Amino acid sequence: MYPASLRKVPRQPDRSPHRLVLEPNRIEKQYWKDLWRYRELFAILAWRDVTVRYKQTFIGVAWALIRPFLTMMVFTVIFGRLAKLPSEGAAPYAVLVFAGMLPWQFFSTALSSCSDSLITNANLLTKVYFPRLIVPASAVITSFVDFLLSFLILAALMVWFQWWPSWRLLTLPLWVAVAFAASMGAGLWLASLNVQYRDFRYVVPFLVQFGLYVSPVGFSSAIVPAKWQLLYALNPMVGVIEGFRWAIIGGGSFINPLGFWLSMGIVALMLITGIRQFRRMEKRFADVI
Amino acid sequence: MADSDIVIRVEGLGKKYSLHHETSERYTALRDVVARQVKVAGRLLNPFTLAGQCRKAHTQVAAERAQREEEFWALKDVSFEIRRGERVGIIGRNGAGKSTLLKILSRITEPTTGRVEICGRVASLLEVGTGFHPELTGRENIFLNGAILGMTRREIRSKFDEIVDFAEVEKFLDTPVKRYSSGMYVRLAFAVAAHLEPEILVVDEVLAVGDASFQKKCLGKMEDVADREGRTVLFVSHQMQMIVSLCSRCVLFSSGSLVDDGAPASVILNYQDVGSGGAAFVDYLRAGKPPGNEMARLLQGWIQDRDQRLASEVAIQHPFSIHMVYEILVHVPGEPFPNIHVFDSRGNCAFVSAARVNRFQLVSPGIYHAICTVPANLFNDGCYTVSLALTFAHSGIQVGFKDRQALNFTVVDPIDNVPTRETGYAGAIPGVLRPSLDWVVQSQAKPSPIPQLQ
Numbered sequence: 074m075y076p077a078s079l080r081k082v083p084r085q086p087d088r089s090p091h092r093l094v095l096e097p098n099r100i101e102k103q104y105w106k107d108l109w110r111y112r113e114l115f116a117i118l119a120w121r122d123v124t125v126r127y128k129q130t131f132i133g134v135a136w137a138l139i140r141p142f143l144t145m146m147v148f149t150v151i152f153g154r155l156a157k158l159p160s161e162g163a164a165p166y167a168v169l170v171f172a173g174m175l176p177w178q179f180f181s182t183a184l185s186s187c188s189d190s191l192i193t194n195a196n197l198l199t200k201v202y203f204p205r206l207i208v209p210a211s212a213v214i215t216s217f218v219d220f221l222l223s224f225l226i227l228a229a230l231m232v233w234f235q236w237w238p239s240w241r242l243l244t245l246p247l248w249v250a251v252a253f254a255a256s257m258g259a260g261l262w263l264a265s266l267n268v269q270y271r272d273f274r275y276v277v278p279f280l281v282q283f284g285l286y287v288s289p290v291g292f293s294s295a296i297v298p299a300k301w302q303l304l305y306a307l308n309p310m311v312g313v314i315e316g317f318r319w320a321i322i323g324g325g326s327f328i329n330p331l332g333f334w335l336s337m338g339i340v341a342l343m344l345i346t347g348i349r350q351f352r353r354m355e356k357r358f359a360d361v362i
Numbered sequence: 363m364a365d366s367d368i369v370i371r372v373e374g375l376g377k378k379y380s381l382h383h384e385t386s387e388r389y390t391a392l393r394d395v396v397a398r399q400v401k402v403a404g405r406l407l408n409p410f411t412l413a414g415q416c417r418k419a420h421t422q423v424a425a426e427r428a429q430r431e432e433e434f435w436a437l438k439d440v441s442f443e444i445r446r447g448e449r450v451g452i453i454g455r456n457g458a459g460k461s462t463l464l465k466i467l468s469r470i471t472e473p474t475t476g477r478v479e480i481c482g483r484v485a486s487l488l489e490v491g492t493g494f495h496p497e498l499t500g501r502e503n504i505f506l507n508g509a510i511l512g513m514t515r516r517e518i519r520s521k522f523d524e525i526v527d528f529a530e531v532e533k534f535l536d537t538p539v540k541r542y543s544s545g546m547y548v549r550l551a552f553a554v555a556a557h558l559e560p561e562i563l564v565v566d567e568v569l570a571v572g573d574a575s576f577q578k579k580c581l582g583k584m585e586d587v588a589d590r591e592g593r594t595v596l597f598v599s600h601q602m603q604m605i606v607s608l609c610s611r612c613v614l615f616s617s618g619s620l621v622d623d624g625a626p627a628s629v630i631l632n633y634q635d636v637g638s639g640g641a642a643f644v645d646y647l648r649a650g651k652p653p654g655n656e657m658a659r660l661l662q663g664w665i666q667d668r669d670q671r672l673a674s675e676v677a678i679q680h681p682f683s684i685h686m687v688y689e690i691l692v693h694v695p696g697e698p699f700p701n702i703h704v705f706d707s708r709g710n711c712a713f714v715s716a717a718r719v720n721r722f723q724l725v726s727p728g729i730y731h732a733i734c735t736v737p738a739n740l741f742n743d744g745c746y747t748v749s750l751a752l753t754f755a756h757s758g759i760q761v762g763f764k765d766r767q768a769l770n771f772t773v774v775d776p777i778d779n780v781p782t783r784e785t786g787y788a789g790a791i792p793g794v795l796r797p798s799l800d801w802v803v804q805s806q807a808k809p810s811p812i813p814q815l816q
């Protein structure tokens with residue numbers, strides 16, 4: 074038994090679970106812990122963006138299906154029928170296009186909403202604290218929902234053309250993760266730069282439009298001449314799209330190994346520098362936005 | 363008192379902003395930065411600036427930059443401690459650093475110098491309805507706003523009925539908030555905030571909205587929070603009555619530093635003394651950060667006596683004028699009307715006056731100068747505060763800018779030659795106003811009949 078005096082230690086009325094110190098340029102060790110603590114806010118912001126997105130639209134969620142479907146049709150007709158570009162292996166051209174369209178649509182919508190996210194949420198940034206990384210991340214999630222919906226079209230296409238996938242389809246989550254990393258990396262760069270220089274508002278739509286043609290969306294990357302392959306692979310979306318095609322079309326699909334790893338390396342580099350850049354600028358967002 | 367009772371300890375806190383004089387825009391365009399760099403590079407590449415000239419060019423560039431980026435300390439060397447359960451009012455003129463302090467405490471921005479130690483969860487209410495989304499329903503917004511303010515979903519769910527009850531919006535829970543009246547909107551927003559359970563609540567002027575009965579309800583709730591539940595409340599307001607009735611302690615800020623700290627009544631008295639001098643003008647052209655939005659902004663304001671001199675003291679028996687210079691930035695349908703609110707030293711609004719304008723005339727961007735002439739013998743003697751505002755009357759009422767407590771003036775009563783002193787009485791005369799009104803006094807044989815009611 075403890076002596077009575079020890080047992081009845083007058084407890085400090087300490088209801089404060091944590092103690093916080095604010096200092097200039099403090100390396101915030103608990104940033105990642107904070108990110109976890111605010112996960113509910115992250116979920117609810119993503120939910121808000123998804124809900125709001127299709128409110129007051131007549132056909133609502135169907136927009137997420139119509140856009141990629143129509144683009145796929147146009148690309149199939151132009152590149153497949155008119156330009157008569159070759160497909161990969163025996164795959165129908167529509168499936169080839171759509172397997173590229175999926176990651177590209179995801180990347181482009183994620184990139185634009187990510188780079189605008191801080192500006193559109195300026196009222197939150199100047200009024201409450203939370204790890205700012207939540208805002209662009211939840212913007213990417215919103216595009217991710219559209220992305221998942223477009224898989225329905227892919228499934229329908231495959232049934233239509235009676236194109237049965239191989240075991241490689243199981244690796245698809247991996248490619249989704251890579252697409253996620255690519256859009257997050259580029260998005261973080263643009264989002265943080267957009268706060269400081271609004272010029273990037275004009276850069277992003279241009280980038281997206283431009284990227285559609287320099288990425289192998291409407292055609293197979295196999296038609297790029299061999300000596301340009303490495304240069305071509307500097308576009309991180311090349312690796313992502315090749316990965317998707319490899320998983321969906323299987324067998325005959327084209328992958329340039331060196332170029333592929335180069336693409337993956339660039340995705341990783343973009344993500345890491347993107348996060349660092351974002352963290353570096355984050356402290357000043359509320360002051361300059 | 364025990365050391366563990368201190369929930370906020372601020373030591374030598376400072377926050378520096380650099381003002382860019384060159385650009386008046388809110389954000390930098392890359393073009394400006396590039397142009398500047400090219401200018402600098404051009405100077406260094408100039409074939410005539412060789413060797414020795416190089417150093418000169420460098421110093422010139424540095425000097426130019428220093429001139430362009432003037433430093434501005436929004437807070438400088440502020441230290442204080444706050445104990446658990448205290449309700450602290452924070453007062454000071456616009457730009458005194460109150461909001462910057464709250465922003466640092468709620469971690470929205472980082473301090474430049476010094477250190478803050480906080481024990482416990484901080485919830486900040488810098489604006490009611492932060493993050494409310496007009497397209498979402500009341501129910502959805504309660505969860506959204508709650509999460510933004512730092513509540514967990516479980517917490518919100520357990521308090522949901524209480525929140526709805528407090529806001530009195532049961533019937534409209536599933537209506538998008540864009541269809542709410544502004545009163546309902548504010549009630550719902552405050553209700554969510556009021557049910558937060560942080561150890562420290564930071565509030566910035568949120569009670570200025572809503573009708574009187576709801577304001578009373580909010581005040582009661584906040585008092586509850588501090589008294590019964592032992593929470594700490596930090597409260598910024600320009601409404602002195604609210605500070606007196608709500609707070610147990612008050613701190614006064616003036617141009618970035620803490621100048622007084624103590625019981626609310628005495629600090630407010632001190633504040634009004636500070637306020638009575640040297641506030642005859644505001645010049646945002648020089649001070650930077652002009653109040654306003656994308657439609658208009660306030661540039662200058664001042665008080666001028668009848669001899670056309672800047673005056674912080676005006677004699678009761680002379681007229682004077684209130685001037686404001688503002689800039690309209692875009693074409694606006696309907697002419698904006700400048701207006702003033704005049705408050706007495708207790709924070710009561712004495713009156714509101716607006717310029718009469720043609721509502722249907724399109725006004726082009728440019729700089730305007732509005733002059734309001736105040737007749738002699740209108741005010742009582744004492745200190746008054748003027749807020750300068752510009753309002754647009756198209757699609758409802760919209761505010762271009764509103765600068766509360768922009769100007770201060772003191773009305774002095776020299777007693778001699780003052781019409782309202784003609785009785786010879788020299789003591790204090792009560793009242794916010796002391797107009798000199800027309801009187802007729804005559805003698806007659808019998809009482810007059812009172813006119814009939816219509």
